[in-house]
Amino acid sequence: MAVHDRLKYARKQAGLSGPQIEERSGIGKSVLSELEHGKREPSLSQLSKLASLYRRSVAFFLDPGPIAPEPCVLWKMRPAIDAEQTEIQFRRLCSQYRNLENWCDEKVDTGLPEITGSSDHYSNGDAEELAKRVRHELQLGDRPGQCLLAVLEEVWGVKVFHLKFEPVGTAASVRSEEYGPAILLNANNPRGRRNDDLAHELFHLLTWNVFHPASTNTASSEAEERFAGHFAANLLMPSDPFRSAINSRIRDQKIGFDSLYDVAREFDVSVDSVISRMYDLYNHLPEDNEQVQKDIKRAEEYAHILDRREDSPKPPTYPERYRALAIKAFRHGEMSTGQFAEYLNISRQEAQQFDQEVSDGEEVQVVAA
DSSP, X not given: OOHHHHHHHHHHHHTOOHHHHHHHHOOOHHXXXXXXXXXXXXXXHHHHHHHHHHTOOHHHHHOOSOOOOOOOOEESSXXXXXXXXXXXXXXXXXXXXXXXXXXXXXXXXXXXXXXXXXXXXXXXXXXXXXXXXXXXXXXXXXXGGGTHHHIIIIISOOXXXXXXXXSTTOOEEEEETXXXXXXXXXXXXXXXXXXXXXXXXXXXXXXXXXXXXXXXXXXXXXXXHHHHHHHHHHHHSXXXXXXXXXXXXXXXXXXXXXXXXXXXXXXXXXXXXXXXXXXXXXXXXXXXXXXXHHHHHHXXXXXXXXXXXOOOSOOXXXXXXXXXXXXXXXXXXXXXXXXXXXXXXXXXXXXXXXXXXXXXXXXXXXXXX
């Protein structure tokens, strides 16, 4: 496909109008029209500006082949603003991650179980059993929230990125033959909330072939979201350890908000999740739903006092493994300085500081037992 066709495609996918592009890139509407209709070739400077604006690589526009279908991104709640650009950036980061794995010959084949079956017969019981299975197979212990992110990234090959977008109460996931399973979390959320969302999106990855076998439906049903929430609660707060944590803090059949925040910190989840889980395990009736929301709202009012977890600075966009692979690929000559800078979103001057040879003698001897 020609450059001008790819320019037009990328603009439409990004959901940007001519005036928006002119304001953000300095490329006028008439010039953009000529570029998209093949009446003039873009300069490298123009191509770089548009690539940055469209969240694409320059290589994307120079590829003469057909454009591959974009993997579907499944949102918990699709953002009303800049959703297309966020999706494009997410997919691009995933693709870059896979490139780094290939260049360093360090692919991690995901060991996540793939669930099959019909969504018509799925139940809360199935979600609960799946949570137990995952906790066992991933060896997450009694408090999975403390290690879930690291295990998914480092051991099971799930790509997890953090970007800032609105609304804060959402997250996304994608499964692709090109780069495997990936999760997008909101960097604006506190750590406990991000763990809730991580487990929630993990459910979607595991049951992708149950609820989205055609990979074209970008919206989850109300029932699927309910199952994802039930899975996340059972995964992050296993019933026996959670009951023990709650029981040790109950006084006269009541538990204080300060104790609820202690439990949230212990299981590394949000206080909302703790309250909901507590009601579920302690004779929750349908008429309690209104009280649950009231208690959650009251608890959140005390967050600035009672939530003692430090979460500053915000989580990095790039996973630690992604960054480590990028540095390794750059030092081994698999990436140019400009490409390395692009992959880590740093200046060329900053990138050059990583260009330091490590001699073959810099090794540690390992003697087999």
